[in-house]
Amino acid sequence: AGMQGPARCSFFKALLWALALVALLQLLYLSLLSGLHGRQQRSRYSELFGGQQKEQLKRALASGGRLDASGQYRIYADMLGPPERAGRAPDLVLATHTSLSNLHQLQELVGRWQGPVSVALFAPGPAEVRLATLMLYALGALCGPVRQLVSAHLVCHSGDLAAFPELEDRAEFARLKACGDVFAKLARAGAGRRNYALGANASYPNNLLRNVARGAATGHYTLVLDVDMLPSEGLREAFLALAATLGAEGPPGVFVVPAFEIRHTRRLPGAKAELLQLYQVGEIRPFYEELCPRCQAPTNYSRWLNLPPGSSLNIAYTVEWRDPWEPFYISANSVPPYDERFKQYGFNRISQACELNVAGYSFSVLNNAFLVHKGFKVPSEFHAQKDAENQRNKVLFRQFKQELKLKYPGSPRRC
DSSP states (O other), X not given: OOOOHHHHHHHHHHXXXXXXXHHHHHHHHHXXXXXXXXXXXXXXXXXXXOHHHHHXXXXXXXXXXXXXXXXXXXXXXXXXXXXXXXXXXXXXXXXXXXXXXXXXXXXXXXXXXXSOEEEEEEEOSHHHHHHHHHHHHHHHHHOHHHHHHEEEEEEEETTOOOOOOOGGGGGGGTTOOSHHHHHHHHHHHHTTOOTTOOOTTOOOOHHHHHHHHHHTTTTSEEEEOOTTEEEOTTHHHHHHHHHHHSOSOSSOEEEEOOEEEESOOSSOOOSHHHHHHHHHTTSEEETTTTTXXXXXXXXXXHHXXXXXXXXXXXXXXXXXXXXXXXXXXXXXXXXXXXXXXXXXXXXXXXXXXXXHHHTTOEEEEESSOOEEEESOOOGGGSOTTHHHHHHHHHHHHHHHHHHHHHXXXXXXXXX
8 A cells, every 4th residue: 555645744744854954954064164265265365465565565655655756647666665685785776667568577577687676567547556556465475586576666647546455355366376376367467458558648657667667776787678578697697797897987888788579489588699599590680670770770780799609798899879779778877867758659768868978978788688579579569659659759859959958068969
């Protein structure tokens, strides 16, 4: 005989109660698991937004920054505090500048340089300022090499204020557990963006940024370059060894580092012999060869390339400045600052090299040192406003040259 009605009813009730109990236990388990995860995450964020790095960032932000000479920009210096590894005095500091879209390039630059780096980061609006603050904080908290070697400075419009990361910002860090995660996030954020294309009413103040980065290197030598370039391996140590043999007598001078650009960026050359091999097969060419060969011509690439690689760094030859040469160079930090009126594209570095010439500086080319820009520079990769910006800055450059005549009335040099 089958199960009777009352017995069958009791069985189903027991089954329902059992299923309800299982569901309740599952909910309890998930609740406990969620609570545990929450405590772990709170601990994680407490650790990230805490400790010495937190106090340093709060100190950097507490002053509200300082305004630049024009009153248009706000500068927060030493966002990460002074680097942990104190360099020798004098040292050679690599000074560079960038927007958020290229900040990920700092990883390879620090790895190649292995010495003090000063970076000025521009954020053109409130959202960018907030993200820049977060990412600089993450770099300081999670990246040992950055914390040890880099001084970072945030530049924004004067109407924007940077603030310490709040709890609602924690989602930005949910997957950031190591230094590589931070740089990977920065690389994703910058994918597809073009230099100088910052949106409406935002001009990239490259010369201000160069001065801000260089300002952290008082008392040292500096090499000012763009963040998407790499120096040859061992350049810092080799130059310091050379500088120790040079006296301070004679006219002031700068040490020119020839610049190149490479077609592919899988492996950037570290030594001159490697660079020469890539040059012979067309993978490397002089910097700006397609866009403005005259802008680098006085470097005399043919002469430099025909010099055999040496075992030590020395001065190869000295050249005279000619318009529109814009060399990259190592100098004492006492050289004239960049003119901060030049923004966006055109004449920003030429104007500073022009002043060096009028001020009486010599230009000595180094034999084994070089810089490599990642990728060939071609017209199609530039933003649409490039030519208009170049024309505006050309007018400013004419005015700048007239001002130099008044600034250096006794100089026989012109540009």
